[in-house]
Amino acid sequence: MRGTVLHGTGDVRLEDMPEPGVWRATDAVVRVVASCVCGSDLWGYRGIAPVEGPKRMGHEFVGVVEAVGSEVRTVRPGDFVIAPFAVSDGTCAHCRNGIHTSCERGGYWGGTARAGHDIDGGQAEYVVSPFADGTLVATPGFPDASAVPGLLTLSDVMGTGHHAAVSAKVGPGDKVVVVGDGAVGLCAVLAASRLGAERVVAMSRHADRQALATAFGATDIVATRGDEGVAEVRDLLGGGADAVLECVGTKESMDQALHAVRPGGRLGYVGVPAGGPEFPVRHLFGNNIAVAGGVAPVRAYFDDLLPAVLNGEIDPGRVFDAEYPLDRVADAYTDMDNRKVIKPLLRP
Template sequence: MQAAIFRGAFDIQVEQISDAAILEPTDAVVQITHACICGTDLWPYRGQGPYQPGWQIGHEWMGLVMDVGSQVRTIKRGDRVIASFDFCDGTCEFCQKGLDSACVQGGIWGFGHEGGQAEAIRARFADATLIVIPPSVEGDEAMLKAILPLTDVMATGHHAAVTAGVRPGGSVVVIGDGAVGLCAILAARRLGAERILALGHQPHRFTLARQFGATEVITSRGEQAIGPVLEMTQGGAEAVLECVGTEETIKMAVNMSRPGGTVGFVGAPHGSGQIPLGRMFSSNIGVRGGLAPARAYLPELLKDVLAGQLDPSPILDRTVSLAEVASGYRAMDQRQAIKVLVQP
């Protein structure tokens, strides 16, 4: 089968590899029909992070079940399924607590495991990892496209909002105008925030931010954005959703928080790891979040998408075939696309 393989910085190749197969009785084999390129994939693409040449890449996917192992009970051949970006056993302490991203036997697709930018995939722990999508949506490409971001970015944006304590009538700042930041705006609106300030640098994304629920857009860069936010919120936002992960944006998030507020931190961290502890201490500002337990969030988010109450699909603004996946990476790296849909 064909799969996207990381060969080095700025070098993604589509190569022939061994067909996906059942290796454990808890596995399923899924034919991938829809996949995505994630902003997190851009870190290894740019030569940053511990990605090794020869690894498959891609952790956001959906498809049709081709085969199941002898111990799989809730998934059958022909089911359309979606997976979160992480696989999990469903039985460990952390899965039982709804923290599947910390599963003791789990991991993230790609990163030395099977990758989602491929024709098919071996899905580990199928019963725990996969969610069956109702047959009624089959053939409805618009609905399938709305479901796909739940694999990662919509769940991650939701995690930022939940951990920051977004509440009905509250004030929120969202840092980042990428797919996660835009989904965080949707998540804040879904949880009832009255005022949502979106920070970003790309003018063409502001229209979408407003469509998703942002009430104001701030274009100032870096620390220059702190003053306007403090002025507009009269002292800071109750919840700040940090969706970038650089040292600068984490500091910004803390410094934009209202005393007693919380930062929902979901941007994959890059930098020295320093945060403004003095400000956090003196103003009782909390920092929560981290790697989203996407599998735990999937059922409630899927319910809203199927009901027509949630639609993150506009973030998918470019489509490529698997053979063209390298061009999708270039488009996202050069900020010519928010998020690329890959259809094998």
């Protein structure tokens, strides 16, 4: 079978790999139906995060179960499953607390499980899922092909945008600012709107993303950035936002986000810190700004979000604005890196 490997800056390749198999009693073999490229994949691709040797890529995918180990109980061959971007055993204290990303035995696709073994990447034809019961979520019934993009967003971007909004305690009547117009930022707009925010300000300079933000419920668009953007937001909201959702992870975006929060307001952040700053404790202390978020435990949000996608309440699949066959995965990276596309969907 074939899978995607990042070898270094700008060097991503589809390669032949060993065939999948049930290696452990808790494994499931999944035939990938769709996967995609994440903004965080670009940190390595761009050389911002160091790449130490070849790395299997892809942490978002949906597919069909082909085989399961003897201890697997909740998914069966033929099931359509969604893979959260983190592998989790579902049984440890952290999983029981709903923080599956801190699972004592889990890890990330393309990485190494805390239990010790390597984990496959999702930009591939097949994936062996460890801890299948704790990790994979089967849909009720086999979904229509049209539902695939929306379901795929539950692997990461929709759950992550939702995590930003939940962490910032977005609720009815809130004035919310979203920093970042990538797929996660756009999903954060959708999540904030769904949770009842009265105003949702999307900060974006790109017409296509502005349009999707508006379709997802943004009430205002601010195209300026940095100090200028902060000033515009503060004017618009009469002094700052109740909640700001940071969905980028750079020093600049975090500064912008923090200064858009009103005293007593909340920052929800999900952008992977990419050499970003530490939080400025005196600014937070003096202004009583709460900070919450982190690597999103999207597995915990399926009970809420899966029905919302299946019944059409939300349509986060619209973040995929281009499809590529898997053998053009390198082009998908290039086009996303160049901001030619918001988020590329890959079909094996």
